[in-house]
Amino acid sequence: MSLPGQLSVLFPLASGLGASSPLAAVLPASDSALERLPLTLRGLLTGWLPASWQWLANSLIAIVVLIVAFASLFALLTLAERKILGRVQNRPGPNRAPLPFLNLRTYGLAQPVADGVKMLTKEDIVPDGADRVLHFLAPIALLAFSILTLAVIPYGRLLVALDLDASVLFFFAAGAATELAVFMAGWASRNKYSLLAAMRALAQLISYELPLLLSVVPVVLMAGSLSTSVIVERQGEWWLGFLPRWYVFTPWGLAGFLVFFVASLAESNRSPFDLPEAESELIAGHLTEYSGFKYALFFMAEYFGMCALCGMAVTLFLGGWQAPLPFLSFIPSYLWFAGKLLALLGVFMWIRASFPRLRIDQLTRLAWKFLVPLALINLGTTAFWSLTADWAGLLQPLRWLIAAGLIAGPFLLLGRNLSKGLGPRTYRYAA
Amino acid sequence: MTSPAAPSSFPSGLPSSPGAHVRAVHDDFHGDLLEVSMGPHHPSTHGVFRMIVTLDGERIVRLKPVFGYLHRNHEKLGEQTTYLASMPYTDRLDYLNSMTNNWAYAIAVEKLAGQAVPERAEYVRVILAELTRLLNHTCLAGFLLQDTGCSGTPLMYAFREREKILDLFESLSGSRMMCNFQRFGGCRLDPTPEWLAAVRQLVDGYGRFLDEFEALISGNEIVMARTQGTGVLTPALAISAGVTGPMLRATGVDYDLRKVDGYGVYPRFEFRVPLGAHGDTYDRYMIRILEMRESIQILRQALRDLPAGPILDPKAKNRGFRPKPGEAYGRIEGPKGEIGFYLISDGSPNPFRYRVRPPSFVNLTILEDMCLGQTVADAVIILGSIDIVLGEVDR
Numbered sequence: 001m002s003l004p005g006q007l008s009v010l011f012p013l014a015s016g017l018g019a020s021s022p023l024a025a026v027l028p029a030s031d032s033a034l035e036r037l038p039l040t041l042r043g044l045l046t047g048w049l050p051a052s053w054q055w056l057a058n059s060l061i062a063i064v065v066l067i068v069a070f071a072s073l074f075a076l077l078t079l080a081e082r083k084i085l086g087r088v089q090n091r092p093g094p095n096r097a098p099l100p101f102l103n104l105r106t107y108g109l110a111q112p113v114a115d116g117v118k119m120l121t122k123e124d125i126v127p128d129g130a131d132r133v134l135h136f137l138a139p140i141a142l143l144a145f146s147i148l149t150l151a152v153i154p155y156g157r158l159l160v161a162l163d164l165d166a167s168v169l170f171f172f173a174a175g176a177a178t179e180l181a182v183f184m185a186g187w188a189s190r191n192k193y194s195l196l197a198a199m200r201a202l203a204q205l206i207s208y209e210l211p212l213l214l215s216v217v218p219v220v221l222m223a224g225s226l227s228t229s230v231i232v233e234r235q236g237e238w239w240l241g242f243l244p245r246w247y248v249f250t251p252w253g254l255a256g257f258l259v260f261f262v263a264s265l266a267e268s269n270r271s272p273f274d275l276p277e278a279e280s281e282l283i284a285g286h287l288t289e290y291s292g293f294k295y296a297l298f299f300m301a302e303y304f305g306m307c308a309l310c311g312m313a314v315t316l317f318l319g320g321w322q323a324p325l326p327f328l329s330f331i332p333s334y335l336w337f338a339g340k341l342l343a344l345l346g347v348f349m350w351i352r353a354s355f356p357r358l359r360i361d362q363l364t365r366l367a368w369k370f371l372v373p374l375a376l377i378n379l380g381t382t383a384f385w386s387l388t389a390d391w392a393g394l395l396q397p398l399r400w401l402i403a404a405g406l407i408a409g410p411f412l413l414l415g416r417n418l419s420k421g422l423g424p425r426t427y428r429y430a431a
Numbered sequence: 432m433t434s435p436a437a438p439s440s441f442p443s444g445l446p447s448s449p450g451a452h453v454r455a456v457h458d459d460f461h462g463d464l465l466e467v468s469m470g471p472h473h474p475s476t477h478g479v480f481r482m483i484v485t486l487d488g489e490r491i492v493r494l495k496p497v498f499g500y501l502h503r504n505h506e507k508l509g510e511q512t513t514y515l516a517s518m519p520y521t522d523r524l525d526y527l528n529s530m531t532n533n534w535a536y537a538i539a540v541e542k543l544a545g546q547a548v549p550e551r552a553e554y555v556r557v558i559l560a561e562l563t564r565l566l567n568h569t570c571l572a573g574f575l576l577q578d579t580g581c582s583g584t585p586l587m588y589a590f591r592e593r594e595k596i597l598d599l600f601e602s603l604s605g606s607r608m609m610c611n612f613q614r615f616g617g618c619r620l621d622p623t624p625e626w627l628a629a630v631r632q633l634v635d636g637y638g639r640f641l642d643e644f645e646a647l648i649s650g651n652e653i654v655m656a657r658t659q660g661t662g663v664l665t666p667a668l669a670i671s672a673g674v675t676g677p678m679l680r681a682t683g684v685d686y687d688l689r690k691v692d693g694y695g696v697y698p699r700f701e702f703r704v705p706l707g708a709h710g711d712t713y714d715r716y717m718i719r720i721l722e723m724r725e726s727i728q729i730l731r732q733a734l735r736d737l738p739a740g741p742i743l744d745p746k747a748k749n750r751g752f753r754p755k756p757g758e759a760y761g762r763i764e765g766p767k768g769e770i771g772f773y774l775i776s777d778g779s780p781n782p783f784r785y786r787v788r789p790p791s792f793v794n795l796t797i798l799e800d801m802c803l804g805q806t807v808a809d810a811v812i813i814l815g816s817i818d819i820v821l822g823e824v825d826r
Contacts, residue, residue, distance in 0.1 A: 089587035357580025430704035
């Protein structure tokens with residue numbers, strides 16, 4: 001394959017996509033100007049360039065847009081998280097930070113700015129005896145890998161920065177590397193808490209990468225593709241003309257989504273699996289020896305990773321950018337994606353506000369004795385589902401029943417085994 | 432390198448004998464042990480407390496508590512000042528529970544001087560002590576769950592209720608935490624009918640708070656997984672170490688000074704003493720929740736039966752107080768356990784010897800026994816479930 005050909009595989013959107021480009025024809029004719037807005041804007045910016053330069057300009061735009069969009073989303077998410085936590089904990093949350101020079105209270109909207117200024121003006125401390133190079137590289141590596149994972153998610157119709165044939169694989173390869181950066185940080189800090197955090201991060205990585213991947217395999221099996229764009233396209237039809245064919249609305253899809261969701265909580269080091277950063281045990285875990293901007297980078301990468309995993313969950317199970325009902329399709333696809341993404345992120349925060357943390361052995365036990373077997377059983381169920389695709393009439397409910405039973409039975413058995421010996425107790429009183 | 436290989440998996444239920452986990456500092460198969468100094472500046476040591484833990488991976492093979500960072504010569508100060516002047520100092524012992532500290536000290540001095548206490552004062556003392564118990568146990572539940580890694584939610588719910596009680600204390604005594612309220616032969620001030628009505632209102636609403644709290648927490652799968660079977664304390668060890676309070680009762684030993692001593696007017700009230708069966712962290716948490724429910728019962732009865740009369744014995748002489756030579760030990764069932772004051776008088780305005788029997792300190796002594804074989808994460812919640820206040824441990 002010639003070089004330009006290869007590049008057009010890597011950047012299909014980049015291959016001369018203006019309003020007149022052939023790929024733009026993929027957009028249904030009914031699409032509104034709003035739906036085409038991102039592509040139109042890009043066409044305006046790069047349309048005048050010679051075709052051979054357009055792919056470069058387009059990919060640069062994609063990179064910049066991704067980073068800027070998610071960096072501002074990060075700022076808003078930190079505020080949203082603190083507000084949601086505050087709301088759950090019946091306190092106001094941040095509500096003081098005024099806009100500069102205006103002394104105007106903005107219900108905490110200026111809080112991210114204040115946080116940013118604080119982070120940037122803090123002293124950057126490198127512990128004595130730390131591995132300076134690794135200590136410096138760890139936040140950068142973490143952020144870089146997190147941004148990589150953002151590249152393959154389709155944010156809307158034709159809105160994917162890097163449309164690979166194996167983008168799901170790319171996503172998980174880059175995602176797994178983030179844990180390496182956590183280990184780097186823990187190791188390089190020359191701090192015992194950080195070291196413990198690094199150990200925990202690796203144990204968590206090995207435990208949770210497996211159910212995460214195994215829960216994705218059924219989707220790949222059913223969609224017949226590793227490309228996220230194709231997976232979203234496959235979820236675009238309607239049952240009975242109005243029910244969305246998202247994978248989450250099938251027995252195997254629901255189970256897969258739940259496994260994926262739990263594993264992604266662990267993968268993004270979020271509560272109740274925030275063991276590497278367990279603040280009540282390990283001070284701040286791998287972040288203990290970081291301050292200032294490096295700390296902010298870690299924080300940013302954590303949110304990027306969270307966004308990426310939520311975005312992947314939306315893409316794989318929740319229909320990506322597809323509208324939930326046919327008549328709602330007039331709302332642009334990227335807004336649907338954003339809505340679903342924010343809803344999932346909200347659930348992440350809700351969970352953080354509600355649950356205590358697991359212990360490391362319980363964490364690994366949950367992964368190996370519950371999630372992995374369940375994901376494997378789910379894979380088998382998916383095979384059954386795809387083999388019985390032609391069952392019709394009365395066989396259709398039977399197909400649902402069998403599939404649901406294949407998942408629910410092991411779920412109950414494994415769950416009971418997991419919580420064996422635990423339970424509410426009754427207490428006696430002294431006579 | 433003589434000890435046997437460590438078990439390959441973490442104990443899922445009750446740990447076997449703790450000593451089985453101790454092994455040599457280094458052997459070629461298992462690698463090095465890691466010694467971590469948790470504290471004195473650590474988010475979960477409840478003050479300036481330090482645990483030097485030796486870890487085999489995540490498991491604790493040795494734990495050495497270090498305290499004394501908050502030592503401030505409390506007992507020596509008590510011998511240098513007059514009897515009454517020591518009263519505010521006792522506030523600072525267990526700074527969550529100044530009311531019960533005051534009461535224990537007042538009981539010791541009253542015993543020493545043969546001072547009678549008016550009935551109304553006894554009732555007010557019971558009301559304040561039970562409010563303090565609610566306050567302490569609510570805080571403990573919040574802090575314990577904070578230690579398990581909740582991001583502040585139970586703590587905030589607990590603190591909401593705690594604030595209400597602190598407001599009551601403030602409106603009664605003028606101070607939220609350093610109440611300095613008891614005097615020898617009664618209390619400093621007489622509670623107004625409005626204050627009593629406010630207490631009644633709080634007591635009526637408290638059961639609902641506990642229901643809500645328990646609905647959220649007590650049946651939570653993760654809370655149960657974390658606390659059930661961790662930090663097991665056997666009754667024999669608890670008794671031999673002198674552990675008292677909810678911690679002792681969580682092991683199943685029926686010992687509550689309110690029943691055993693029957694001090695004050697406690698024999699007049701009907702209440703039950705909840706007992707645990709496992710002696711683990713979950714039992715210690717649940718016993719406190721159940722004790723709060725009993726405290727509500729006591730408060731209801733005390734508020735109903737509160738007699739009229741003087742709040743301070745008219746013959747009581749708080750200033751220029753010189754008890755006859757002798758000794759006395761006064762103790763009550765504080766929220767954390769037996770809080771006692773031992774006093775020797777030589778007839779002078781100052782006690783010749785002033786000694787505190789702090790429940791936190793005594794309960795803390797068995798920390799290592801409970802933590803061996805558990806993980807770091809467990810050590811944190813075990814420490815939280817002991818319910819220490821460093822002001823009392825270090826004095």
